Amino acid sequence: MEQYWEWLCSIPCLYPRQREILLRCFHTPEGVWRASSRELEYLIEKGFRWAERVLRCQRELPPEKTVNMRLEKGIQFISCEHTSYPERLRMLPDRPHGLFYRGALPADGQPSVAVVGARLCTRGGRELAQDLAASLARAGAQIVSGAACGIDGAAQWAALEAGGPSFAVLGCGADVCYPASHARLLERAAAEGGVLSELPPGAPPVRHHFPMRNRIISGLADVVVVVEARRKSGSLITAGCAAEQGRTVLAVPGRPGDVLSVGCNELIDQGAGIFLSAESLIKTLFPNYKPQNRQLSDDILLAPAEELVYSSFGLQAESLDELQARTALSLPELSESLLSLELRGLIQETERGWYRRKPPDGLPAR
Amino acid sequence: MFSKVYSAAISGIESRLVSVEADASDGLPQFAMVGYLASEVREAQDRVRTALRNCGYRLAPRKITVNLAPADIRKSGSGFDLPIALAVTAVYGYLPPEGLEGLFLTGELSLDGSVHAVRGVLGMVMEARRAGCTACLVPRENAQEGAVIQGITVYGVGHLREAVDHITGVRRLQPAVYNIEEKSLPGGPAAPDFADIKGQRIVKRAAEIAAAGMHNLLISGPPGSGKTMIAGRIPGLLPPMELEEALEVSQIHSVAGTLPEDGILRRRPFRMPHHTVSAAALAGGGQAPRPGEISLAHRGVLYLDELPEFQKETLEILRQPLEEGRVHIARSGGQFVFPADFMLVASRNPCRCGYYPDRSRCRCSEAEVTRYLHRISRPLLDRIDLHAEARPMQYGELVGEGGAETTAQIRARVLRAHRMQTERYRGSAFRFNSELTAPALQRYCAIDGAAQAKMRQVYEQKGLTARAYHKLIKVARTIADLEESEQIGLRHLSEAVSYRPVEALM
Numbered sequence: 001m002e003q004y005w006e007w008l009c010s011i012p013c014l015y016p017r018q019r020e021i022l023l024r025c026f027h028t029p030e031g032v033w034r035a036s037s038r039e040l041e042y043l044i045e046k047g048f049r050w051a052e053r054v055l056r057c058q059r060e061l062p063p064e065k066t067v068n069m070r071l072e073k074g075i076q077f078i079s080c081e082h083t084s085y086p087e088r089l090r091m092l093p094d095r096p097h098g099l100f101y102r103g104a105l106p107a108d109g110q111p112s113v114a115v116v117g118a119r120l121c122t123r124g125g126r127e128l129a130q131d132l133a134a135s136l137a138r139a140g141a142q143i144v145s146g147a148a149c150g151i152d153g154a155a156q157w158a159a160l161e162a163g164g165p166s167f168a169v170l171g172c173g174a175d176v177c178y179p180a181s182h183a184r185l186l187e188r189a190a191a192e193g194g195v196l197s198e199l200p201p202g203a204p205p206v207r208h209h210f211p212m213r214n215r216i217i218s219g220l221a222d223v224v225v226v227v228e229a230r231r232k233s234g235s236l237i238t239a240g241c242a243a244e245q246g247r248t249v250l251a252v253p254g255r256p257g258d259v260l261s262v263g264c265n266e267l268i269d270q271g272a273g274i275f276l277s278a279e280s281l282i283k284t285l286f287p288n289y290k291p292q293n294r295q296l297s298d299d300i301l302l303a304p305a306e307e308l309v310y311s312s313f314g315l316q317a318e319s320l321d322e323l324q325a326r327t328a329l330s331l332p333e334l335s336e337s338l339l340s341l342e343l344r345g346l347i348q349e350t351e352r353g354w355y356r357r358k359p360p361d362g363l364p365a366r
Numbered sequence: 367m368f369s370k371v372y373s374a375a376i377s378g379i380e381s382r383l384v385s386v387e388a389d390a391s392d393g394l395p396q397f398a399m400v401g402y403l404a405s406e407v408r409e410a411q412d413r414v415r416t417a418l419r420n421c422g423y424r425l426a427p428r429k430i431t432v433n434l435a436p437a438d439i440r441k442s443g444s445g446f447d448l449p450i451a452l453a454v455t456a457v458y459g460y461l462p463p464e465g466l467e468g469l470f471l472t473g474e475l476s477l478d479g480s481v482h483a484v485r486g487v488l489g490m491v492m493e494a495r496r497a498g499c500t501a502c503l504v505p506r507e508n509a510q511e512g513a514v515i516q517g518i519t520v521y522g523v524g525h526l527r528e529a530v531d532h533i534t535g536v537r538r539l540q541p542a543v544y545n546i547e548e549k550s551l552p553g554g555p556a557a558p559d560f561a562d563i564k565g566q567r568i569v570k571r572a573a574e575i576a577a578a579g580m581h582n583l584l585i586s587g588p589p590g591s592g593k594t595m596i597a598g599r600i601p602g603l604l605p606p607m608e609l610e611e612a613l614e615v616s617q618i619h620s621v622a623g624t625l626p627e628d629g630i631l632r633r634r635p636f637r638m639p640h641h642t643v644s645a646a647a648l649a650g651g652g653q654a655p656r657p658g659e660i661s662l663a664h665r666g667v668l669y670l671d672e673l674p675e676f677q678k679e680t681l682e683i684l685r686q687p688l689e690e691g692r693v694h695i696a697r698s699g700g701q702f703v704f705p706a707d708f709m710l711v712a713s714r715n716p717c718r719c720g721y722y723p724d725r726s727r728c729r730c731s732e733a734e735v736t737r738y739l740h741r742i743s744r745p746l747l748d749r750i751d752l753h754a755e756a757r758p759m760q761y762g763e764l765v766g767e768g769g770a771e772t773t774a775q776i777r778a779r780v781l782r783a784h785r786m787q788t789e790r791y792r793g794s795a796f797r798f799n800s801e802l803t804a805p806a807l808q809r810y811c812a813i814d815g816a817a818q819a820k821m822r823q824v825y826e827q828k829g830l831t832a833r834a835y836h837k838l839i840k841v842a843r844t845i846a847d848l849e850e851s852e853q854i855g856l857r858h859l860s861e862a863v864s865y866r867p868v869e870a871l872m
Contacts, residue, residue: 118725119731119732120725120728120729120730120731121725122723122724122725122726123723125725149731149732149733150732179733180733181732181733181736258726259725259726260725260726319755319757320568320864321565321566321567321568321757324567324568325567331567331568331571331861331864332845332849332857332858332860332861333857335857335860335861335863335864336856336857336860336861338860338864339820339824339856339860339863340820340860342827343820343823343824343827349828351868352753352755352864352866352867352868353568353755353864
């Protein structure tokens, strides 16, 4: 049975709704495979032009061939009828008929959180996503996202660095590396988590694939956190799907007027939850989890200048210029204190010339 | 009848003595010129003949031959008009033959006999003195420039007839005098001051360090953050040029024709070629190569605004001059070497639109940002020690009554650092910290023990490379020099860390 599901899912450019129609006509995937050309031509006549693709695949791409081609690429397949199909998706009315994946699939028993947001994100947004994903991963959550540039990729990378699994849901074939600059991220996700897609191997990343894959991101998650979103962001589609699927949606609030917070604030307006902190989220997901707070106890003695520099940090990364204005130290003094704080692991340099306090339970070095 | 005067041909920035010989003999009336001449020199015969006639010297129809020797170097430029005219006048007996002895001449003639400025007079007068000439007649516009050279009398002439009257003794000219003491203070409008710049402490500090150790500097920052203002003020931080240096620099500018009329350059050059500059204009070139922007910036500052916008091939030319302090130019006419020992200051936007990482304005994708930054090749970036970032200006900074330091205050520190370096490198091949080679670092850059231990940690944590580490030490050496400290301490090293290049975006 599995091979017929795979065959059905491997037909290029055949989308879930169309497969649904076929299944309604022919009852099972095997039925579709065995459908006579007369039956299919009838469908075509009735206006379902896409049925031509089925006809073509019946001739040119028999199930054995699709299985072999997939195996050559090292990709696994699971259909929605398989016992190991993710439980979270099984309930959904528009569940994917099958998943192609490298690595593993999200475990059913383990809480999973989707961290999504803008591709062109701010430095602050990126850091928040990284901290959140790293803390969640350390607490034992699985991080699901879209491996896009910006928030998605940053969160997944941070989760992997923190030692947790991360799952990338792609808008192209599971063997296609998109965006190309995230090749390393995808490799690592495949090794330590999973890279999955509803689309057959080799499917190109085209525009209309992405809204479809967003429903899988939200479907695989228990909680969806939207970190930054513009007014018409793809993350809002994910949040919409999540709401329909009954998932918890949390949005990171921002100041009214910030271009990158408009989408989040709109979500809150529409009834999404407010993201307060990683700790509160962890507390809901893992009531028994005790974060191992690094002891910032009295036994760390800071020099007066270091004390001054450390206390002048806010929540976000500060530039050297800003720090100097706040502390009124000379540049050599300031940089000496910064370096010493950094070597002690109290602060970190996020980019050259930008420093911030390390989050309480520490962020892995990039 | 035969007569001979001296002039000079420009070859690179050097001048070569050329003797201009004229002879008039019986035969078909003709004006023949020989001696490997460029076309503008060949055209001199028409200018000379007409000018002489218009000044009232009648040339009886005879066969006139003019030879410019030595015959194996190519003569170009318009400076041969005056010597040819006077040599011909002498042949016709208008001048006493002994009047031309030891006389050096250059100048372009107009058809009415007036003498116009030429390029390269400074170098020519130097060459004339070396060759043992006693007096020079140069165009009046160039007289101040020529008079800088001591040990030879320089006269400025405005008209062919004045030159003839001077030689015949009818009316002697006044020698041009260049008073070095009087002009030793750079006059003119005051140079722009650092106090004008609000905020941007990091970049200003980086500029100070760059000036102190003659390090190359790259400033990144959004448009309107003051990158150009800062770069333009860097020459003011450098020590004034000694006479020797000033002559060297002026000689280049003299050949390029960019000298001020009142003599030589006293202020360090600041060159700011537009990003459409061609490779030849930047490095120097042409059939008879002339110095390019990098040579005009010799001993000064070359500022390349919008570095990624320059043609890639144009920028790659900078590699050799940055390493050797001069540029070799090979043309069919020969090999030329132009000095090009400059401090490179460059600026760039962080991305195409200029506002990255301000995401409310910048919509460049990360791939686009990376691509933009990668337009500058690695080898070129490797030659830049200091990387500083300018930040967008806040309104408060813009209008605030900031007690910004003046150029004079900063320069006092820079000069101290220069003195430290002069003393330290006495007797060695180095002059500035930026020139130190890896083996020399061990010798001159003593790092105190505590700092050394920390540096190991930094090296590992920040993922430095050996090359980056060497640059770091050089910059730290300069920072220590600014504080007049012989030992490099942790504070110096830690500051140097914040000017290291950005290795990668992510």
